[in-house]
Each structure stands twice: as C-alpha cells, then as structure tokens.
Amino acid sequence: MTAADGATTTRPLLIDTDVHNTLHHLERYLPREWQDRWMATGMGVGWNYQNPRGVSRRDVMPPNGAAPGSDPLFVLSSHMDRYGIDYAILCGPGQIPLGVDPDYMNAIASAYNDCGEDLWLSVSQRFRGSIIVNADDPLGAANEIRRRAGNPQYAQVLFAAATRSPLGRREYRPIFEAASEAGLPVAVHPGTEGAGTAWPPTPVGWPSRYMEWHNILPTAYMAQVNSLVTEGVFEDFPDLRFIAIEGGVAWLPHLMWRMDKNYKALRDTAPWLRRLPSEYILDHLVLTTQPIEEPRDPEHLAQILDMIDASRTLMFSSDYPHWDFDNPDLVLRDIDPVMRARVMGGTAMEVYQLREAPAREDLPPHAGGLPPVTGSSLGAGPIE
C-alpha cells in the first residue's frame, strides 16, 4: 500500500503500536531442560529499577481478578473496542534482558512466541504479534525470526533497546538481514536498561531511583539511532524500518542536527554513507507516542512535531495496561487533523502493512468490563 492509497481509505484506522499482553505459564512452552530453571529462578537476572507502585494500571484488571493484560477478550473489549482501536501490536513483556546464557535467553524468547501464538494471536486477527528475540545472540535471533516469519500475523521483530553494543555494530547484521528478508520492521522496547548484565543506564553510571532512571531512558535510543545510521545499516538494508517504541520524541531534532553537523566535517570516517544522517533518520526511523512529552505550551510540542516530520515518523501507542498509559481520545488532540490521522494509524498501516480494518469479533459476555465507545474515537467523522 502506498501513502496515497492510505490517504483515500474511508475511515483512517486506529492502530495501537504498544500493547502489553501477559505471556504466562511459560514453563508450558519451554523445552523440558529449562523448565526447572524457569520455575526456580524465572529470568534469573537482577532488575535494579522498579516502579514503587508497580507498572500496571489498577483499573484494567479483568473481571476474574487476573493480572492486567492477561485476558485477550478483556483487552479486546475494555481497551480496543472501548477506544475504537482496529489493531493492537502486541509487545508481550517488551523484551528479554541481557543475561549470561544465550541458550537460556533464546529458549525464553521462543517460548514467549509459542505462548503468544497459542493464547493471543489465535484469538483475534486484530492482534498482531512481535517476534521476540534475544538480540544478545544475533545468529540465534536470526534463526528465531526465520522460524516465525511465515506467520502473517507477526508485525515486527522485537527486542530490548538495552543491547550490549550499539546496534550498528556488525555483529547485529544477521538480525537485520533476517528481518529484511521477512519484510518485517525491527522494534526495540525499553525496560531492561541497567538490568541483568547490561551496562549502566547512563554514560556516567547508575541513577539512584526509578524516576531518575525512567527520565533518562531515551538516551539509549539516541545512542542506537546514532549507531544504526553512522554504521550504515540503512545503506545495507534500504527497506528496513526501525521502530523506537516508548523512547520519547522531542530529542530527535537535536540528534539529527548534531549528526548532520558532525557529518559535514567527519564524513570520511563513514564513507559508506551517501546522504545526511537526518535523511536516513526521516526515512527509516519510526517513533511511538507514549509517553508523549507535554510542555506547558502546546505550541512547543507542535513545533517539535514539525521538526521531526511527524506525519512520517510517529505512531500512536497507548502502552496498555501500564501506569503511564496514554488515552487515544486525548493524546495529541489539538494537532493538525491530517497529521493526527497519520499518527493514529496511517503511518502504522504502511509500516506494518495493515491494509484495511479487520472484522470485529462477537465477544462472549464475560469480556465486557467497560462499556465500548460507539463510533470513531478519532473525531466527528472520516478524515480524508
């Protein structure tokens, strides 16, 4: 589908690009040799930074009292139908942290994917999956991508933003190669910065508390975008899209401008580049909205969206069911309506190749915890 096709769709789709679904009873999906370790230690890594009030909203617990995000039917009714969301990109736990044993981490990634197919993707075509991989073993990750790529319900490859080295380094090329072969974008998610065997979450060491750590997470994204562009990943994989989930937005102008300025003086140190760094960024990088920065003066955010050409580079995400959830009825409500339609679904239709609205399933009665919103949540009518 081209952008022009997308623009002529009668109703712009609403696509939530970051929904967290619980993948539980992982021991059922792990090979026998890992089950005892999982039951005894779980992931087996230290986390260091944890929200003192937990990460989930307390108002989205399913009627059966299970954990928020654990019931597919309740996600469909209480989140997707409530806000008129056509597709949810399921991100599971978001990522696997850096650990010492690549075989164990690969097995967990694969079990996550089996569990997701079994409990979630089978329930509704409105769910689109992430192939969760352990990027710390790039060859193993490439194998996992190739094994899953035949399932058209997968929308992207997903791993932790907190990698051991910047993603432009050559050791990660097998991941991008496998994703490109499958026609899938590659996405990263925050949360494991400073966990497991990761480096400290900042170039100057360890922040003291969760809020301070959370404030600074986008710097890992800046480092990844810088590396991907400078090391020529988008020259090697010209159709690749890189999705920076939940990593902030307003830092991008700074990074583009600084990279362009240095490139003019030092471009012979990256001779494989043929364009300005910012041109690669605008063509290949996609950010997600939540948590969107909220300056006192809304005009300032509108200016930032202009600087990053947000109609091409920004996709709506809610982060359901997490604590800092963004409501699609409220987020970016006052920006230009044409840009908003692109952000709320138009760009995601292209990035994830979602051509039209899926059929709504009839849900069983227990699924309805909250009354669904009727009509489009995007406004008074179609935006052309």
Add this chain to the structure above:
Amino acid sequence: MTAADGATTTRPLLIDTDVHNTLHHLERYLPREWQDRWMATGMGVGWNYQNPRGVSRRDVMPPNGAAPGSDPLFVLSSHMDRYGIDYAILCGPGQIPLGVDPDYMNAIASAYNDCGEDLWLSVSQRFRGSIIVNADDPLGAANEIRRRAGNPQYAQVLFAAATRSPLGRREYRPIFEAASEAGLPVAVHPGTEGAGTAWPPTPVGWPSRYMEWHNILPTAYMAQVNSLVTEGVFEDFPDLRFIAIEGGVAWLPHLMWRMDKNYKALRDTAPWLRRLPSEYILDHLVLTTQPIEEPRDPEHLAQILDMIDASRTLMFSSDYPHWDFDNPDLVLRDIDPVMRARVMGGTAMEVYQLREAPAREDLPPHAGGLPPVTGSSLGAGPIE
C-alpha cells in the same frame, strides 16, 4: 550585579566561556614524587576516541610555531582582540579523565592550576580561570577548591562531564559545598567519555568511531542534569549554577518535559523537591553555545531557544582553538538582538560576576598574527 544592572550597561560585554589554553611542562609544577611518572606516561590512561585530524584548528598556530592555544599573547591578539572578546574563561585541557589513582589525578589537577596561574592568569585580567579538580575524589576536589578560591581571577570549578556516578549522588556533595562557599559555579566539559576507567559512552556500549562518539556526548549531560535535579542538589545549594560546557542545547526541552511528566506521577520518590524539575533547570543550569545545532530551517533553532528560555540559560562559547570553533561574529546572528546580547555576554556577566569591561593591554609586536577587528563585533552599536 542584578539582571537589570546588566541590561543597562552601555556596551554589552562579549564573553567567551570556553577557551582552551595549553598548560605545558606540567612536570615543573608537579611534586617531585610524580614527575617521573608524568614524563614516562603522561596522564596514563587510554583515550579510545580521537579525532583523526587532531582537535585543533590549523590556522591559529602562534608565529613561533608552537601549539595552538599555547601562547597567551597570541590568544589575546588573534582571538580576543580580533573578535572584540572582553573576557575568556580559560578551560585548559577541559578536564582530567577517570583514572585509578586519586592521588596522582589530584596532583595533576593541582599542577594544572599552578601552571595556569603562572603562565596565563598573571598575563591578563581578561583571562579568567577554572579551578580544575579531579571529581573522582570529591574530598580532594573540595580541598583544591578551597585552596584556590581566594584568587578572584577564578571564574568557576571545572571537571570532566564523564564522572563515575551521576553528580546528584551524595558522594559529590563536598564539591558543590566548597564551590558554593566560594561563590563559584560548577562547570563540566566533555572529552573523557569512554576514556580511562570511565563507563562506556552510551548505555548500550561502545560506539565504533570518533564521529559517532562525538554525536552522542550530550547524553552524558542529560544524565547529569537529570541526576543533579532529581537528587536535590539545587535544594541543598540554592545559589549554585551548573554550567554544561560544549554539551549541546536542543535536547533540553525534551529532558525538561519528560522530567516534569514523570515527576507528577512519582514525586514521592524524591520528596526533597518542592518545584517542577524544569523550574530547577531554568534557574540553575547554564549551557554554552558551541557546537550550536544548525537545522536547515533557522526558525527551528529559534523555537528551541524559546523553549529553553535562552536569555537565561545559554552563554556564548567559541571552543578556541578546537576544530569545531564557532565564530562569534556568525553564531546565532539572526536571533532576537536582546536575546543575543544576553547569550553573547549578559548572562555570563551574572554567572561569572564580571561587572565591567577590563582594560585592554598593550601587546608586544610578536603577538599580532592576525589583524584585530575594530569596534564591537556584536553589530552596529550598543544593544540596550
């Protein structure tokens, strides 16, 4: 001096807040027990990232053929007189890297300061010095500050932005205490990120080349500002100004907005704070211009300057004699003239307590390598 006083000065001063003066023959200023080590190993640390063409401009070599930045008289004539610069804040080598031996690093810091007083501060009142300290030994650094603070030619305390832990952590309080007692701002300078025993320069490890490393240096500054504010340093030292030299500008709106948003949800984890994080930032943080980001659309930079209230938070710096020098006649030439006068000198007058223009010295003939610019370099006349 108050802001109002500054605004009524007849001619706004031009103050260059980042000039690198060479501090050579350090062995003459080191105690006997360190001289052999210095002659044999110098600083004794690995640097990892070095500009393939060196860091200095080739057009500012003194007539005697010595290194750029090594001749005080030539700096006065070829840089300060040429551009009409009233004061230069001398930053020496910028910083001391993180090493293993605090005694050795403390001794080097002290030798730098002795050398700077001997070879530079004694030459002209237009030179203002930095008390260079080894922040990795905060108690030693505090001693060095107290030992130098009686000399009114010192304008600031200076150390490497690449610290071992974020600066808000309690172990660094003695530095801020000593600086506050002396009424001096505290400044950091980039260059040692990833050098010596520093952490990797990004939360995801080691970039592959100098350009990539240089692109991402501002993330260390973001981490430091985040920590200083969150950990309450500006509550403990309400008169302290923190100067982020050469760390970029356009990232600040993002950081302020993200910190404010998280603070609203998680402020009970930093109960010593009484205001929004952005309010501390705007009152206590000062950035320097070079290297200023240069978007294709100059209006975008003007918008960023508005977002950060640049009349209060930004000071001109040239980075003389380094490769990415900014010319004071050209930098930010098209911004609002009142804001420009604040950036080029008004704010620095307050931050460094420089009340009036100093007398120009008569320089000996050898000093004149380039013809001085006559008149004010700021424009057609005084800006009130």
